[in-house]
Structure formats: C-alpha cells, structure tokens
Amino acid sequence: MATDLPAPRLRGRRGLPSTAARLGQGIGGTLAVTKHWLCISARDQKFAITATLIPLNYLFLFLITVINGNADPTALVVTDHGPYARAFVRALESTDSFRLKTLDARAAEKLYRGGRVVALITIPPTFDRLVARGAPAPVSLQIDNVENDFTDDVKRGVDLAVNRFAAHSAPRGALMIAREVDQHRTAVPYDQYVMVSIVVVAIMIGGLFYGGVNVAREYELRSIIDVLLSPRPRSALLLGMTLGTFLVAAPGALLVLAFVTIGFGVSAASWPEVAFVCAVLLALYASAGVLLGTVMRQRNGLSALAILLSIPLLSLSGAFYPVSWSAGPIRAIAKLSPTYYGNALLQHAFYAVHTTPLSVAFDYAILAVFLIAILASSALLMRYREQQA
Amino acid sequence: MTVIAAIARKDFSIWLHRPVAILTTLTPSIMYVIVVYYISISVGTPPIAVVAPHPGPESSRLVNSLRDSGGFSVDVVSAARAQAELRQMKVAAVVTVPSSLRRPKGSHAPLQLPIEVNNLNDDIRNDVRRSLALSINTFARGEGATAAVAVDVRTTHATDVSLAQFRLLPGLVLILTIAGIVNTGLATCQEFEGATFKDLVLAPTPTWTLAAGKIIGGWLTTLMIAAVMWAIGLTTGLISPAAPYLLPAVAVSALVGLAASCIGVAMGAALRQFQLVTSLSVMVALYLFFLAGGVAVPAFLPGWLHAAGAFDPLHYAIDALEHTVLDSSLAGYGSDLVIVTAFALAAAALSTLVLRQRADGQR
Numbered sequence: 001m002a003t004d005l006p007a008p009r010l011r012g013r014r015g016l017p018s019t020a021a022r023l024g025q026g027i028g029g030t031l032a033v034t035k036h037w038l039c040i041s042a043r044d045q046k047f048a049i050t051a052t053l054i055p056l057n058y059l060f061l062f063l064i065t066v067i068n069g070n071a072d073p074t075a076l077v078v079t080d081h082g083p084y085a086r087a088f089v090r091a092l093e094s095t096d097s098f099r100l101k102t103l104d105a106r107a108a109e110k111l112y113r114g115g116r117v118v119a120l121i122t123i124p125p126t127f128d129r130l131v132a133r134g135a136p137a138p139v140s141l142q143i144d145n146v147e148n149d150f151t152d153d154v155k156r157g158v159d160l161a162v163n164r165f166a167a168h169s170a171p172r173g174a175l176m177i178a179r180e181v182d183q184h185r186t187a188v189p190y191d192q193y194v195m196v197s198i199v200v201v202a203i204m205i206g207g208l209f210y211g212g213v214n215v216a217r218e219y220e221l222r223s224i225i226d227v228l229l230s231p232r233p234r235s236a237l238l239l240g241m242t243l244g245t246f247l248v249a250a251p252g253a254l255l256v257l258a259f260v261t262i263g264f265g266v267s268a269a270s271w272p273e274v275a276f277v278c279a280v281l282l283a284l285y286a287s288a289g290v291l292l293g294t295v296m297r298q299r300n301g302l303s304a305l306a307i308l309l310s311i312p313l314l315s316l317s318g319a320f321y322p323v324s325w326s327a328g329p330i331r332a333i334a335k336l337s338p339t340y341y342g343n344a345l346l347q348h349a350f351y352a353v354h355t356t357p358l359s360v361a362f363d364y365a366i367l368a369v370f371l372i373a374i375l376a377s378s379a380l381l382m383r384y385r386e387q388q389a
Numbered sequence: 390m391t392v393i394a395a396i397a398r399k400d401f402s403i404w405l406h407r408p409v410a411i412l413t414t415l416t417p418s419i420m421y422v423i424v425v426y427y428i429s430i431s432v433g434t435p436p437i438a439v440v441a442p443h444p445g446p447e448s449s450r451l452v453n454s455l456r457d458s459g460g461f462s463v464d465v466v467s468a469a470r471a472q473a474e475l476r477q478m479k480v481a482a483v484v485t486v487p488s489s490l491r492r493p494k495g496s497h498a499p500l501q502l503p504i505e506v507n508n509l510n511d512d513i514r515n516d517v518r519r520s521l522a523l524s525i526n527t528f529a530r531g532e533g534a535t536a537a538v539a540v541d542v543r544t545t546h547a548t549d550v551s552l553a554q555f556r557l558l559p560g561l562v563l564i565l566t567i568a569g570i571v572n573t574g575l576a577t578c579q580e581f582e583g584a585t586f587k588d589l590v591l592a593p594t595p596t597w598t599l600a601a602g603k604i605i606g607g608w609l610t611t612l613m614i615a616a617v618m619w620a621i622g623l624t625t626g627l628i629s630p631a632a633p634y635l636l637p638a639v640a641v642s643a644l645v646g647l648a649a650s651c652i653g654v655a656m657g658a659a660l661r662q663f664q665l666v667t668s669l670s671v672m673v674a675l676y677l678f679f680l681a682g683g684v685a686v687p688a689f690l691p692g693w694l695h696a697a698g699a700f701d702p703l704h705y706a707i708d709a710l711e712h713t714v715l716d717s718s719l720a721g722y723g724s725d726l727v728i729v730t731a732f733a734l735a736a737a738a739l740s741t742l743v744l745r746q747r748a749d750g751q752r
C-alpha cells in the first residue's frame with residue numbers, strides 16, 4: 001500500500017505546497033487508493049464474484065414475493081350457469097382482486113385445504129332465481145384467515161364485486177356506486193413498482209457490503225496504518241476508498257438494473273435520470289460502506305448488518321406504499337434514511353411520479369447532505385484513528 | 390466433554406467481548422420489529438380526504454360509513470385542502486359527498502359517488518376501490534337498501550392474526566438463521582485464517598468434539614439473540630403464545646438456532662476464507678428463508694417455489710411456530726420438530742465431515 005502512495009514533491013513558495021500541487025497530491029492519492037481497492041478485488045476474485053451477485057440474489061429473493069402479483073389466489077365454484085351468475089363472475093373478475101380458478105366443488109376444497117388458494121367462493125344453484133326475484137342471493141365465501149390484512153382484502157374484493165354486480169346487472173340496481181377519476185394516466189403494475197425499490201436496496205447492500213468489508217479488512221490486517229501514515233490529504237484517501245468501492249460495486253448494481261429493465265421489461269420515463277440517480281445512490285452507499293467499515297473495524301457482524309438492515313429499510317423506503325400514509329413513528333424513521341429519498345428519486349426516474357411530499361430537487365439536496373455528512377464523519381473518524389495509530 | 394466445553398466457552402466469550410458484533414445483529418432485528426409493527430397498523434386503511442360540502446343527516450351517515458367501516462383512515466376537509474393533500478401524497482384519494490343521496494322514486498340507477506384516486510400503482514388503486522365498496526355497502530345497508538347478494542363469510546381459523554404477528558414469526562426465524570450461520574461460520578473460518586485450527590487438530594481428541602464445541606459455541610450466541618427477540622415479542626404482546634404452547638414454540642426457535650449453527654460450522658470449514666463465508670453465508674440464510682415462504686402467504690408463491698419449500702427445513706420451523714403461537718395448536722408439531730431436528734443432525738454430521746477432511750489435511 002505504501003508503495004502506491006509516493007510522498008509529495010511539488011512545493012510552492014515558502015515551502016508550502018501550492019494549490020495546484022495540493023490538488024495534484026489529492027488526485028494522486030485518490031487514484032492510488034482507488035487502484036489499491038481494484039487490485040484487492042482483482043486478487044480476491046471469488047469474493048468479488050460472490051459480492052457482485054449479492055444484490056442480484058437479493059432482487060431474485062424479493063421478486064419471489066411479488067412475481068405472482070397482489071391478487072388473491074381464489075377457487076371459484078359455480079353451480080348456476082344462468083346470466084346473473086355469469087355476470088357475478090364477471091364482476092368478481094373485474095375487481096382485479098382475485099386470481100380465480102374455476103373448479104368443481106371437490107377440487108376447489110382440495111386446493112383450499114392444501115393452502116394453494118386463500119379463499120373459496122361458491123355460487124349456489126339458486127343464484128339466478130333469487131336475483132330475478134329481487135331477493136338477496138346467497139354466496140358462500142370461505143377464507144383461510146392466516147392474517148387479517150389479506151382477509152380484509154378478500155372480503156372487500158367480494159364487496160366490490162357485489163356492488164358492481166348490483167349496479168350493472170341486478171334488476172333492482174345498487175343504491176350507490178363509485179365514479180372514479182384517476183390521478184395518473186395509468187397505474188404502475190405492483191410488481192414493477194416494488195422492483196424499482198428493490199434496485200435501491202440492492203445498490204445499498206452492494207455499497208455497504210463492499211465498502212464496509214474492504215475497509216474493515218484493512219483494519220484487521222493493519223494495512224490501514226500504511227494508508228493513515230501517507231502524507232496525502234485524508235479527504236483524498238477517503239475519496240479513493242469511496243471511488244474504489246463505487247467501481248467494484250458498480251457491476252452488481254448494473255446487473256440488477258439490467259435484470260429489471262431487460263429481464264422484466266420495466267421501462268424508464270428518463271434513462272439519463274435513472275443512470276444519474278443510480279450513480280448518486282451508489283456513491284452515497286459506497287461512502288456509507290467506508291464509514292461503516294471505519295466504525296466497526298471488523299468484518300464480523302458487518303455483512304449481517306448490511307443484509308439485515310436491508311429488510312426494514314426496504315419497507316421504510318416506500319417500496320410497498322407511500323411512507324406518507326404510514327404512522328407517525330414510521331414517517332419519522334423513514335425520513336432519517338437515505339433509501340426513502342433515493343427510492344422516491346428512482347421512482348420519479350422510472351415512472352415520472354414523485355412519492356415524497358417535497359420536490360425532486362429537495363430530495364437530491366437531502367441526499368447530498370447525507371453524502372457530505374457521511375464523508376465528513378469518515379474523515380473525522382479517520383483522523384481519530386490516525387492519532388491512535 | 391471438557392474439550393467441547395472449552396471450545397464452546399472460547400467462541401462464546403469471544404462473541405460476548407465483541408459488543409459491535411452483538412449490536413450489529415440486534416439493531417436490525419429490533420428495527421425490523423418496530424417497522425413491521427407500525428406498518429401493520431397502517432396497511433389496509435389508506436388515508437382519504439372527504440369533502441362534504443352539503444351538510445345533512447344523509448351526508449353525515451355516509452361520512453360515518455366511510456370512517457367506521459374500517460376501510461379508510463378518514464379526514465374531513467375542504468375541497469381545496471383535499472386537493473392539496475392529494476397532490477402532496479398525504480392521502481390516497483378524495484371522496485366528495487354529492488348534494489343528494491336519494492335516488493329519484495322508481496329509479497334503479499345508482500347514485501354516483503365521486504372519488505379521485507392516486508393510482509400510483511395498481512395495488513393502491515385496488516385497495517382504495519375495495520375499501521370504498523365496503524363503505525358504500527355499509528351505507529346502503531344502513532339506508533335500508535336490499536343487497537343483491539348476501540355473502541356468507543366463514544373463516545378457517547377461530548381468530549384473525551394481525552399482519553405484525555404474521556410477519557414477526559418468520560422474521561424471528563430469519564434473524565436466528567442469519568445470526569447462527571454468520572456468527573458460527575465466521576468463528577470457524579477464523580480458526581483457519583488465524584492458523585489456530587492447527588492447534589485444535591493437534592489436540593488428542595476426536596474431530597467430532599471440535600465440531601461439537603464450535604456448534605455449541607455458535608448456538609449459545611444464537612440463543613442469546615433468540616432470548617432478546619422472545620423478550621421483545623412477549624413484552625410487546627406481538628409474539629404471545631398461550632402458556633402451554635410457549636415451551637414448544639421456544640424449543641422450535643432454539644432448534645432453528647442449532648441447525649443454523651451447524652450449517653455455519655460446515656460453511657466456515659468448507660470455505661475457510663472470511664470474505665467468502667461473509668458473503669455466502671448470508672445468501673444461504675436468505676435463500677433458506679425465502680424458499681420457506683418466509684415473506685408471503687404460501688398460496689401467493691409460484692407452484693415451483695411451493696414445491697421447493699417442502700425441502701426447506703425453515704418451512705417446517707415457521708409452520709411449527711405459526712401453529713403453536715398463532716393457532717394454539719400442536720397439529721403437525723411432532724413431524725415439524727422431527728424434520729428440523731433431522732436437518733440439524735445432518736448439518737452437524739456434515740460439519741464434522743468437513744472438519745475431519747480439513748484436520749486430515751493439516752496432519
């Protein structure tokens with residue numbers, strides 16, 4: 001390491017380095033540390049490959065949960081084939097709340113008992129006769145109520161179907177129906193919406209993991225002393241570590257982005273904006289990784305921290321629904337996390353919608369503040385470590 | 390036994406003397422609990438702004454239906470403020486109560502209830518639509534309208550389980566798995582990186598005692614984390630099994646920790662490099678967790694994943710925890726326990742085998 005960082009030679013008047021010389025030293029120091037970081041990755045190829053694949057694996061794993069969409073898998077048994085029963089089935093389909101499988105009673109019961117569907121709707125043979133008579137037609141709804149959120153979804157989905165059926169098909173009509181006006185031209189499919197947030201968190205994992213582990217290793221092997229004793233400016237060395245982390249974590253981020261855009265056909269409203277946001281986020285998390293490694297100075301626990309943090313931070317980023325609709329404590333915690341702002345910016349780049357109450361420029365400004373604060377904290381901590389060394 | 394105890398004690402005390410490692414494992418776990426708890430409160434009740442410019446008993450009844458049906462979190466405001474809140478993403482929709490809520494006599498045409506929806510994604514839009522239908526049907530019933538369809542709802546389980554409770558049990562399994570695999574894996578591979586494994590091998594003791602010592606050391610650290618998680622769960626009431634089912638549930642979580650520690654020893658000995666153990670152990674833990682259906686209701690998972698989950702021991706651990714904690718039932722508990730124990734034993738045997746190979750190499 002020390003051989004990569006030759007002592008500065010350029011001197012200005014009065015023996016002090018001139019601005020140009022200081023700048024040269026700084027750039028030289030940054031590049032030397034960056035080169036060192038790249039050399040480590042080149043030497044430890046197994047680690048480089050596995051670490052590059054971590055963000056992609058993370059994407060795969062979370063995709064599993066959203067790939068089947070958000071409609072409830074439901075078995076439907078139709079024992080009346082009259083026009084009203086058919087209209088009710090159409091009403092159920094129109095709600096986008098169910099993935100309906102029309103089956104006979106025995107097969108439906110088997111799927112329901114086996115946990116392959118969460119609900120079983122049965123339309124009885126008397127359905128058409130009762131509707132025609134103006135009497136309430138009974139429909140049976142069995143719900144595997146393993147948790148109350150999706151139990152409510154199923155019940156309300158049937159409520160929506162009943163309301164639509166009554167309004168459009170039943171002889172007596174419905175008392176009231178919604179007249180909906182949408183704020184946006186189209187609604188983004190749920191899986192694509194969540195995917196964008198997963199990209200943000202995958203970038204976070206890459207930066208924290210690579211930066212943290214590499215810096216912690218320098219401390220564990222004590223090779224950090226070579227860096228700290230270098231006459232180069234601390235800020236330059238810190239930037240070198242951040243840039244090095246940025247470069248080695250970039251392939252992982254690009255892989256994730258390529259998979260989402262090419263593999264799943266998620267197209268962006270503005271590609272340059274996507275590239276810019278991803279670069280900003282990678283720089284931010286690379287610097288956060290360097291800070292994390294400097295704080296911890298040991299690899300033990302660091303990887304678990306980077307990965308375990310990703311799960312609550314994904315929820316806090318607004319991946320599933322806007323944070324502004326959450327309870328006060330969640331809104332407060334989310335605002336302390338850069339993933340919240342990063343996610344809003346990437347959603348803006350992909351879907352041209354903004355999901356934080358503030359402007360896009362303000363979100364960028366907050367990320368810049370985070371970046372400066374992280375770099376400053378790392379610099380202060382490095383100086384402290386230097387004094388210790 | 391002395392050798393096993395000595396190795397276990399050493400690994401456990403190293404872990405105890407690394408507050409940073411303890412903190413880094415516990416902080417995200419506690420954060421996970423907080424986030425899951427608060428998010429579960431707001432999920433399913435999107436906030437809406439209601440504009441009711443024509444006061445009257447019918448208008449009040451409709452507003453009450455919107456507020457009390459449980460579908461929304463309602464804020465009654467002026468039209469201008471409602472629009473501002475919609476633009477600022479403070480509400481998911483704006484409902485405007487129409488001037489008349491009576492149908493002309495003899496007419497079957499439904500009244501129109503205007504709603505402006507923030508259709509950011511189809512999930513949000515559908516949530517709002519469903520919740521509004523619930524409120525409309527509640528209002529219609531209150532107004533004496535005969536429903537075209539009477540839905541007879543029957544549920545499988547006696548009581549509903551909150552989203553927080555449902556998410557926390559798999560979360561507990563995930564945290565124990567990651568903590569077990571990572572901590573034990575790193576403790577094992579450090580013996581190789583620090584060349585202390587040679588000293589262990591030269592001791593006049595069979596290899597299985599080395600494996601047992603490493604496994605027990607790792608297991609103790611995992612049990613500490615399990616104790617903290619259980620303490621949080623029981624104190625907050627988020628994980629609160631009925632008294633007779635507490636011990637079976639705790640036993641399952643302890644077994645998960647044991648199985649994870651066994652995997653950790655095998656991985657640490659097989660990979661021997663800190664960096665590789667760090668990255669791969671976390672991924673193994675995550676794959677085991679996701680394949681087990683840890684983040685979703687099983688019926689939502691693709692068929693192939695459902696099938697793959699049958700080969701994942703965490704699937705049985707989560708199943709056993711859900712039965713004991715949420716259903717107060719021991720249905721299938723025995724078979725779940727046997728499978729998780731068998732997996733732990735198989736992983737222990739594997740870790741002994743790998744350590745033996747490494748020991749033979751050293752000798």
